[in-house]
Amino acid sequence: MTDTVVPLRGPLRLVAQSVPLAPSVLDDVPLTHLLPADRALAWVRDGDGIVGWGEAARIETSGDDRFTDAGAWWREVSAHCVVRDKVGVPGSGLVAFGSFAFADDSGRTRGRAGGSSVLVVPRVVVGRRGATTWVTTINESALAPTPRVAPTDEPASPEGVVFTDGSTSGAQWETIVSDAVRRIEAGDLDKVVLARDLVADLAAPLDVRAPLRRLAAAYPNCWTFHVDNLFGATPEMLVRRERGLVTSRVLAGTIRRTGDDARDLALAGSLARSSKDLEEHEYAVRSVADALEPYCSSTNVPEAPFVLHLPNVMHLATDVAGVVDAEHESATSLDLAAALHPSAAVGGTPRSTALELIAEIEHLDRGRYAAPVGWIDADGDGEWGIALRSAEYDGSRVRLFAGCGIVADSSPEAELAESQAKLVPVRDALTG
Numbered sequence: 001m002t003d004t005v006v007p008l009r010g011p012l013r014l015v016a017q018s019v020p021l022a023p024s025v026l027d028d029v030p031l032t033h034l035l036p037a038d039r040a041l042a043w044v045r046d047g048d049g050i051v052g053w054g055e056a057a058r059i060e061t062s063g064d065d066r067f068t069d070a071g072a073w074w075r076e077v078s079a080h081c082v083v084r085d086k087v088g089v090p091g092s093g094l095v096a097f098g099s100f101a102f103a104d105d106s107g108r109t110r111g112r113a114g115g116s117s118v119l120v121v122p123r124v125v126v127g128r129r130g131a132t133t134w135v136t137t138i139n140e141s142a143l144a145p146t147p148r149v150a151p152t153d154e155p156a157s158p159e160g161v162v163f164t165d166g167s168t169s170g171a172q173w174e175t176i177v178s179d180a181v182r183r184i185e186a187g188d189l190d191k192v193v194l195a196r197d198l199v200a201d202l203a204a205p206l207d208v209r210a211p212l213r214r215l216a217a218a219y220p221n222c223w224t225f226h227v228d229n230l231f232g233a234t235p236e237m238l239v240r241r242e243r244g245l246v247t248s249r250v251l252a253g254t255i256r257r258t259g260d261d262a263r264d265l266a267l268a269g270s271l272a273r274s275s276k277d278l279e280e281h282e283y284a285v286r287s288v289a290d291a292l293e294p295y296c297s298s299t300n301v302p303e304a305p306f307v308l309h310l311p312n313v314m315h316l317a318t319d320v321a322g323v324v325d326a327e328h329e330s331a332t333s334l335d336l337a338a339a340l341h342p343s344a345a346v347g348g349t350p351r352s353t354a355l356e357l358i359a360e361i362e363h364l365d366r367g368r369y370a371a372p373v374g375w376i377d378a379d380g381d382g383e384w385g386i387a388l389r390s391a392e393y394d395g396s397r398v399r400l401f402a403g404c405g406i407v408a409d410s411s412p413e414a415e416l417a418e419s420q421a422k423l424v425p426v427r428d429a430l431t432g
């Protein structure tokens, strides 16, 4: 069931044009430095990506049809759009940024007007992919002039930040983790991912560009994003579809970094050998490989994970790849994200039992945390990360989220410490 906030009144006829920019025009200015304060959209990693602003069209959906309804709308918008693309790379031409709710019933309980999942078509997009930089304009009915693109003013840093417990205290959350371990030991399920939130109150409404700039600079190998008041820097790629090739970066199994390189290297070795973390990881890889298989003529699932080093933590990581088969050629990146969500990196194994347990014991509306966030183009190519290391804000109130995979050998105290480490990126981005 879906509540469509902006119903489609007849076909929406958009005109999109992408033109290359000479590299000297932006002179290596980070894409996040181009964003205006209002309606900023971002998806950047290591200098590449797309940022956008303004709004040519949007759809909000909710409920269990949130992906299918958004997908049908996107097919319709793409089919009626006139695209003049002089760049021709994934992300040029018509694009929409999107972010989806974790749970079928999410959003309703938060009292937000309308649905909680969204696709937004910006009016202006600036993209960078290696040496290629471009600007896209999107307008209704007629071509819009290409705007001058230049760095915007330095955003105000958040001030007077006060953190308080979210829906549970640390001690209460440890009890919830213990409950989950008992259920796993009783044989009800193999793995469940439990999350908690932290509230930050600021002295003034957040200018999200400040934390975005910090996250993009501090976490270059993560995808820094902002869509409709959800922002963060995620290390996990749920699915990327690029001209028939599908890739996914699966993460599960974590160890905190100490800041001492030699010790961290030894810890990376122990993570790679930890049976608890390897078990947690294997469930996540299986869930992604199994969900991709029906769409692919071939898949590649490496036998062993590698260790991904981030500034705050290290993760076990596996890059899964597949080739979309002829029968599923029309499956868009969003269709694939819908099929994969929620993977066992954020739900659990078996999926339905884990989701029931989350709903029963977590005491948290995850909103759009841990759900797909990313972008899609007119060909259906796109990238959908999992919105981890993220926060949602409303004026001067920010809710930060973090979760941990729980298996039989999990210790509540260690999981609480891990969740604190996962909160660090957004915490630091708010406090400078």
Ligand SMILES: C=C(O[C@H]1C=CC=C(C(=O)O)[C@@H]1O)C(=O)O
Residues within 6 Å of the ligand: 193, 236, 251, 252, 253, 254, 315, 344, 345, 346, 370, 388, 389, 401, 402, 403, 404, 405, 406, 422
């Ligand atoms: C659920 C989160 O992380 C997932 C991704 C990587 C490692 C995880 C872990 O080791 O528990 C989680 O499965 C989060 O960051 O909120």
